[in-house]
Amino acid sequence: MRNGLIGIGVVGYGYWGPNLVRNFGAVEGAQVIAICDMDATKLALGKRRHPDVLVTNEFQDLLKDKRIDAIAIATPVHTHFELALATVKAGKHIFVEKPLARTSEQVRRLIEEAERRKLILMVDHTFLYTPAVQKIRDLIVGGTLGDVYYYNGIRASLGLFQSDVSVIWDLAVHDISIIQHILPEKPVAVSATGANHVAGTPDNMAHIALFFQSSCIAHISVNWLSPVKVRQTLIGGSRKMIVYDDMEATEKIKVYDRGITVTSSAESAHQLRIGYRAGDMWAPHLPAKEALQTEAEHFVECLHSGASPMSDGVSGLQVVEILEAASRSITAQGNPVRLSHKLRAVS
């Protein structure tokens, strides 16, 4: 840290990298020092937008640069582990695009290496930093929803087929990170199905069910081959229910005072009577702040304070473990896979 400024290096200047550069560049107390990419065209674009930032196609340049305190990685998933490990070994903090790595073993290794050196390791689970998800979490934690009955998410679009990971590592990762952030309990098993429609490529659509100890059930549908973009989630609770539509410009969250009431019947204690409640709907105003800005500020604050980030290595690990289990279940056409609790604790 020079002059109190956190120096940042960004690796990967494709789809997401430019957003990282722009947002870290706007954080008070931080400065983007260098951009690294193997593609000369992308580097030229970065230079044109940010004439005072160093651009290079050598990752080593970033590792050696004393001005750089932390490296943000926005490269293809299969490269995360190697780049992140080298970063940590070079004594620099690390911010990694989701998912944190390709396997839970890799993630565990990264966590250990970072902890040993007292370095910050943060995974970019962007949605956790959106005003919408923060409001949903508040509504659940504060008891407004009552017991959570289900989470039903759909994330579909005519998306970029990735060559190294299936659609669940690209899209379901968002919902899984949200679920573990907002729900009070951890899933105990997963059943998933999927399909690919281009022979020789990873699955481009999938459905994942997560089971919990309680009667709560979460379900995620993801699809790279949808004619329309869908980002819709229903969350049902015993007291209130939420429709969260991320495609809405302003009313992303609608809270419904609807549901059922269960009472024992007068005639017989064994018979249940179900009543229906149809009340008002309420859409809380949400601030317009860009999630990635909040997230970049949070990372820089953690570097200053030494606090553990909200989306730290352990939360990244839990997500990857669920993705691994889901991948195994898909191969077995839905056969459920247990999620061992001990697996999700870092020794």
Next chain:
Amino acid sequence: MRNGLIGIGVVGYGYWGPNLVRNFGAVEGAQVIAICDMDATKLALGKRRHPDVLVTNEFQDLLKDKRIDAIAIATPVHTHFELALATVKAGKHIFVEKPLARTSEQVRRLIEEAERRKLILMVDHTFLYTPAVQKIRDLIVGGTLGDVYYYNGIRASLGLFQSDVSVIWDLAVHDISIIQHILPEKPVAVSATGANHVAGTPDNMAHIALFFQSSCIAHISVNWLSPVKVRQTLIGGSRKMIVYDDMEATEKIKVYDRGITVTSSAESAHQLRIGYRAGDMWAPHLPAKEALQTEAEHFVECLHSGASPMSDGVSGLQVVEILEAASRSITAQGNPVRLSHKLRAVS
């Protein structure tokens, strides 16, 4: 048949029965003779609306009535088999609310009894008679969609909890009947998950994946505990894709010229290049005719001609077999259940 008029008796005058009476009453060449229900209030309501129709709480009255050629059953699912069997044994044609019966064994028995007596057995899979589903079928059969990659249906609302069947027998039955009507192949396995949120009641939400010999995959989400009513289906094909939203008043079907194109890369035959196609959208005009009217007319025509209905016993059987398999898979948390082909053929 008296004076060329088909006489109809309707059993069950609760939610759906009034629609049957109204629609059969409007069919040229048919006449509703009697309404049967055990609830005096409902019978009184029927009498008030249809002063010239006989009302009775004795099912036997319908069986004995010579003027009645066919009986339409709109009672709770667990009563279908007994009522339908008695109807057939009384020599009358039969029209049964979906699902046809509680078990595939019961359905097979009904098919046999009806065939032996050359009686028409039709199951009320209403959606098959909607202009929307008929248009979708035409687009698939005519090749407009190309190969069908997937069917993704959501059917959710704050629905009436039923005490004798779970949500899949109430809601997923619609999608399963649509799928088997519009797709060229039959599912070979099913994986399903579900949950109930009121102890002691049947499952109120479920997700069903249907696997096919090809890479096609169908998925159905059903929910009795949704704050909003959703009736949305995406159907992806290699040439076109469909968004079918039954909640839309007029543009229920939108056909998108979107998708991917796969070519071998120039550098290497082993590497695939995926291109994206984003073209126009087209919403075909659909006639406004009520599906149940079309369906009632079809039933009466089949009685006249002796032809087998579009939704005959065999199609009702296939639906029930899938529901049975899905129920078993739900109990096993998604463990896939094979669908034996021979099971679906009636000896």
Next chain:
Amino acid sequence: MRNGLIGIGVVGYGYWGPNLVRNFGAVEGAQVIAICDMDATKLALGKRRHPDVLVTNEFQDLLKDKRIDAIAIATPVHTHFELALATVKAGKHIFVEKPLARTSEQVRRLIEEAERRKLILMVDHTFLYTPAVQKIRDLIVGGTLGDVYYYNGIRASLGLFQSDVSVIWDLAVHDISIIQHILPEKPVAVSATGANHVAGTPDNMAHIALFFQSSCIAHISVNWLSPVKVRQTLIGGSRKMIVYDDMEATEKIKVYDRGITVTSSAESAHQLRIGYRAGDMWAPHLPAKEALQTEAEHFVECLHSGASPMSDGVSGLQVVEILEAASRSITAQGNPVRLSHKLRAVS
């Protein structure tokens, strides 16, 4: 009144008449005695649906029928006056489809004739009886909205071109009746423009601005030649704003806590500073009751009690006066027409 039952005759069994028969038929304490229409096919349809109701093509039959206490008129606008006058002269109460008559002079005559005989005269301004408009009125009267700044209504569809009246007598009549029902002040002037696109027919689209003593302004756009059906109204107040979309199935009214705040600037009392308020949105639950049912019950209650209906002759007169003024303004391409206050009081 025989046996405490109000006997109703309905004239006109075209588009709206069947709804009147059905709804008056369902009112406790009322009974539809006869249907009158000049078209034999429509009478046959009425007979088939209501075998116990008298059908006739002679209006005199209704006037003479002692069992008939009140007549509901659902015929073309240009026939309203003559039929209503004859009804009143026959000593029967009267319920007239909107607009009450073709001219304010006719309406004044009807009011006088009915008053003299102490007969109830009610105009069918259906929207006043909808849960949505009743809720909006409550929100305004109760002060939730603050000062009302504007009412902006759009009512468009591919509508039935009428041959005897322009689109404002068919569609704007709804908005005008709503405006006078919910706003605390009466309009003082009107400016309107319109056009017809089929030579020789009445205007099929129009725009009406209503001015008030305060800075409130109301604007209504009506269109028989729209590709889509639109029923959308914005109502802006100093404290809250309403979006009222009658095409929505459930959330017809949304109340927004949005607006501006005006303060004098610190530097200068002459300079205003405008702040913006973007708060929550709230959609009150509305009961599902059909407006015409509420309205039919209200009419029968008024007959029993002798009370003046909510949509009585005077309110019908005010609406017709505004329609007349708007028609004159349309002819003069928007030239404003004053609304004389004395005109709107019945002597």
Next chain:
Amino acid sequence: MRNGLIGIGVVGYGYWGPNLVRNFGAVEGAQVIAICDMDATKLALGKRRHPDVLVTNEFQDLLKDKRIDAIAIATPVHTHFELALATVKAGKHIFVEKPLARTSEQVRRLIEEAERRKLILMVDHTFLYTPAVQKIRDLIVGGTLGDVYYYNGIRASLGLFQSDVSVIWDLAVHDISIIQHILPEKPVAVSATGANHVAGTPDNMAHIALFFQSSCIAHISVNWLSPVKVRQTLIGGSRKMIVYDDMEATEKIKVYDRGITVTSSAESAHQLRIGYRAGDMWAPHLPAKEALQTEAEHFVECLHSGASPMSDGVSGLQVVEILEAASRSITAQGNPVRLSHKLRAVS
């Protein structure tokens, strides 16, 4: 022009200026040389984003700078004339934010001064360069719509109250520029109404009707005080109708094969029979290119080629003349104002 590069100066770095800098900066063959603003904070922001661009609070610096060939003005409306005139007198081309100036007299003066010096004068009517408006124009010019019956536009939001111009100079200006671009005829008269809800400020809502020689009528509703953002336009033609919703992410234009057919009745040549046509809907795919990018390229091309821009001074003049007439009509509560044809031709 140095080295074949057009040098651009941008005046005003508030809401729109940054978009101009970004888009002109991305045009091949152009370079942003300087940014001018009176606010030091805005200049600092410009410098941070564009370290290699000169920033200054002296407009004279731009006029004197030999590297600057053209100046783009994005300042409050009341300053347009003076800044543009000085620019032209300094021999530089000019690109002016809409509306071109505060009065038609000013616009005429600017046109003359620019013509005399053979300088390009372009007004930033951004919507003319959107794929949506270009497609609509093609559909009209190509005859797909048939005769245009009406244009009905709504442009509403909780907008920034401006202190120097009313809402019509801020929002209706867009629709007026679109109308004159897509319709084959010019309006002959205008009737408008408006209101302000903050004493001492310009009108914050208004409705404008434009009359044409034919039966075509255009209507524009604008509103700075709407709880929701609306950008919706209906365009009715004799053959097809368009719904243009600029808030839609992808399907901004929907073309409906709906309308009426008029035939003489068989019984009488004097009686018209109106039939209704309800056919398919079609949403053409639109390219995603940012309008301002297209527009900036067009300006630079015109500088190179000497061609007159699509949105030249004369088109800017016609828009301002209509705004002036509408303002006068608003003062007279809708009294129509003729649009003199000769006024709209530049001598």
